[in-house]
Amino acid sequence: MSIAESVIQTIEDKGAGAFVESYDPAEENMVINMGPVHPSTHGVLRLVLELSGETVLDCRPVIGYLHTGIEKECEDQTWRGAVTAVTRMDYLAPFHNEQAYSLAVEELLDLEVPPRGKYIRTLMSELGRLSSHLVWFGTSGLDMGAMSAMFYGFRERELFLDFYEMVTGLRMNHGYNIPGGVWQDLPEGWEEVCDNIVSIMPGRIDDYESLLTENPIWLERTKGVGIMSTEDAVRFGATGPIGRAAGLDWDLRRDMPYEAYGELSFDVPVASEGDVYARYQVRMAEMRESVKLVAQVMDKMPEGDYKNMDPKIMPPPRSELNRSMEAVIHHFKLVTQGYTVPAGDAYAAVESPRGELGAYVVSDGGTAPYRCHVRDPSFINLQSLASMAKGGLVADLIAVIASVDPVMGGVDR
Amino acid sequence: MSRSAGRLDTTDEQIWVEPGEWAARARDLKHEGWSLTDLAGLDTIALPGRGAFEVVAQLLNHELKRRIMVHVPAPGEPPTVPSVAGVWPVADFPEREAYDMFGIRFEGHPNLTRILMPDEWEGYPLRKSYGVGKVPIEFIPQPMMQTQGAGQSPKPRESDTDVDRLGQPEEEGIGDHEAAMRRAPFARAAQGEAGDDAASGSHLTPSPKEEPRP
Numbered sequence: 212m213s214i215a216e217s218v219i220q221t222i223e224d225k226g227a228g229a230f231v232e233s234y235d236p237a238e239e240n241m242v243i244n245m246g247p248v249h250p251s252t253h254g255v256l257r258l259v260l261e262l263s264g265e266t267v268l269d270c271r272p273v274i275g276y277l278h279t280g281i282e283k284e285c286e287d288q289t290w291r292g293a294v295t296a297v298t299r300m301d302y303l304a305p306f307h308n309e310q311a312y313s314l315a316v317e318e319l320l321d322l323e324v325p326p327r328g329k330y331i332r333t334l335m336s337e338l339g340r341l342s343s344h345l346v347w348f349g350t351s352g353l354d355m356g357a358m359s360a361m362f363y364g365f366r367e368r369e370l371f372l373d374f375y376e377m378v379t380g381l382r383m384n385h386g387y388n389i390p391g392g393v394w395q396d397l398p399e400g401w402e403e404v405c406d407n408i409v410s411i412m413p414g415r416i417d418d419y420e421s422l423l424t425e426n427p428i429w430l431e432r433t434k435g436v437g438i439m440s441t442e443d444a445v446r447f448g449a450t451g452p453i454g455r456a457a458g459l460d461w462d463l464r465r466d467m468p469y470e471a472y473g474e475l476s477f478d479v480p481v482a483s484e485g486d487v488y489a490r491y492q493v494r495m496a497e498m499r500e501s502v503k504l505v506a507q508v509m510d511k512m513p514e515g516d517y518k519n520m521d522p523k524i525m526p527p528p529r530s531e532l533n534r535s536m537e538a539v540i541h542h543f544k545l546v547t548q549g550y551t552v553p554a555g556d557a558y559a560a561v562e563s564p565r566g567e568l569g570a571y572v573v574s575d576g577g578t579a580p581y582r583c584h585v586r587d588p589s590f591i592n593l594q595s596l597a598s599m600a601k602g603g604l605v606a607d608l609i610a611v612i613a614s615v616d617p618v619m620g621g622v623d624r
Numbered sequence: 625m626s627r628s629a630g631r632l633d634t635t636d637e638q639i640w641v642e643p644g645e646w647a648a649r650a651r652d653l654k655h656e657g658w659s660l661t662d663l664a665g666l667d668t669i670a671l672p673g674r675g676a677f678e679v680v681a682q683l684l685n686h687e688l689k690r691r692i693m694v695h696v697p698a699p700g701e702p703p704t705v706p707s708v709a710g711v712w713p714v715a716d717f718p719e720r721e722a723y724d725m726f727g728i729r730f731e732g733h734p735n736l737t738r739i740l741m742p743d744e745w746e747g748y749p750l751r752k753s754y755g756v757g758k759v760p761i762e763f764i765p766q767p768m769m770q771t772q773g774a775g776q777s778p779k780p781r782e783s784d785t786d787v788d789r790l791g792q793p794e795e796e797g798i799g800d801h802e803a804a805m806r807r808a809p810f811a812r813a814a815q816g817e818a819g820d821d822a823a824s825g826s827h828l829t830p831s832p833k834e835e836p837r838p
Contacts, residue, residue, distance in 0.1 A: 274739060274740065275738075275739060275740040275741060275742070278740040278741065280749060282725075282750060283749055283750055283756065284756075287756055445659060446712075446713045446714065447713055447714055448659070448660065448661065448712070448713075448714030450661075461686055466686075466689055467689055467691075554671070556638065556680065556693060556695075558662070558682050558691065558693055560661070567661060569661065569662055569682065571662065571664050571680065571682065573666060573671075575670055575671055581670070581671070582664075582666055582667070582750075584662075584664040586661065586662035586664075586682070586718075590717060590721075591661075591662075591714060591717065591718075593717070594713070594714060594716055594717050623740055624740075
């Protein structure tokens with residue numbers, strides 16, 4: 212028995228056969244599987260690693276373990292119903308999924324969203340960014356041994372989930388942004404809850420920073436780790452905090468404003484180091500900016516309709532049904548078959564917590580999407596993982612994955 | 625496409641590029657500052673005047689702050705277009721996804737394999753000819769339970785519909801069968817692992833305390 216065979220035999224005897232793909236004793240290179248069920252891969256991400264000792268020579272993501280065919284599912288729904296399917300893609304940013312899809316459908320319909328609808332969407336989008344970054348904060352802290360980060364991040368996240376439940380009725384997968392606006396106005400007392408969030412969060416973010424920003428262990432694990440250059444960020448299409456941490460000064464909210472972002476003032480944090488620590492700093496600064504944006508949106512929240520009341524698109528209010536035959540007919544048609552959308556192609560993108568989240572929607576003039584493709588930022592950002600991981604240690608790879616913050620629901624769709 | 629003021633200008637123009645020119649045109653576009661943000665396959669079979677398949681690329685110019693949408697028809701069987709993964713490395717995963725979902729071949733792609741579906745999967749799920757609900761679900765048959773219909777809770781399987789027992793001598797009545805299962809619901813699984821399933825001639829295992837039937 213050769214040395215290679217005996218090593219593999221030993222590995223299999225220890226019950227680890229499923230993880231090792233090959234072993235080359237001359238080079239001392241080993242190809243092993245990390246995942247798909249590994250606590251540090253944030254879901255069912257499998258990485259095939261080529262290792263030389265502890266050094267990562269190559270890293271190949273293998274995905275698809277959470278593929279549920281949501282794009283196909285959309286083709287079987289009405290235009291309104293597909294919102295409930297797309298919201299399940301990136302489960303940490305459900306509002307952004309719905310928003311991108313709704314913007315694309317509105318483009319095909321040439322449908323205007325009333326100002327209050329736009330502001331409500333902006334509010335939910337910024338709160339969604341905060342609650343998503345809190346999960347990133349908690350999980351990446353946990354991955355690198357700072358377990359209290361997990362407790363703090365998830366504690367504050369409850370504030371947001373409670374607010375979502377109050378507004379939409381659900382803690383996740385809300386189906387709240389629909390083509391034409393939002394399906395329901397903000398409930399009574401939303402200002403108090405939002406005020407509470409805006410007053411609590413800055414202090415809590417200070418707490419997080421005091422926990423990690425100057426923590427020597429944290430600095431050791433993140434500074435100079437997983438470096439990506441600006442050129443690589445452009446080459447591999449990295450967007451969002453990863454791109455901005457690598458010096459790519461690009462934010463769709465500022466550069467191609469949508470919804471109410473054109474009327475709000477905010478900074479876009481950018482760093483140039485491109486390492487895990489820079490991504491940490493960018494996300495932390497983004498959270499502070501989001502809190503400011505929420506406060507601004509609360510001040511400027513206009514009165515009026517929260518959705519386009521075009522009766523061909525939006526079901527009439529319940530009170531109308533008792534006295535208007537027209538309303539009953541519209542209601543009946545919208546419930547039984549939905550509305551038609553003019554034939555055409557549209558692409559709309561929003562800045563999700565992980566980068567550009569775009570929806571490419573095709574209509575053949577019918578009552579269901581002909582094709583609904585979502586450009587998920589996690590899916591695209593995973594391509595740059597290899598360039599960040601190569602040459603580093605396995606332990607650094609954990610830090611890199613945490614800093615990329617992939618959501619497998621969005622990657623696999 | 626008409627567009628009202630103040631709303632998101634998502635895409636400024638849509639252009640159609642012949643598949644033969646796509647690779648060269650992509651290099652030109654990259655030279656002009658366009659970067660690829662998304663690439664998707666599209667089954668155009670039901671869209672009038674648009675062939676069978678298309679590859680749709682979304683390009684973004686960071687300096688002009690504009691987007692364009694590029695349609696590349698994919699003719700032939702299998703549908704084929706040149707890959708642009710060499711021009712924009714970001715196209716790697718999206719092209720694999722379009723191959724996986726539509727069977728579109730990207731000539732020159734470094735590693736054109738399935739990405740979301742299992743490697744041995746047959747068919748291309750997002751094609752219009754691939755219906756919803758036509759794939760048998762690969763659950764392992766549950767030996768003790770049988771669902772009568774949608775929305776009902778699982779019920780104990782009756783021996784006359786027990787596929788595991790087909791062709792085997794009927795040793796016990798239905799009533800005994802159910803009674804035995806109520807007494808020892810997990811006995812069969814344990815016996816199956818022991819490997820004497822076939823030898824016993826029956827899948828039912830009375831609880832150890834029960835006397836053998838005459």
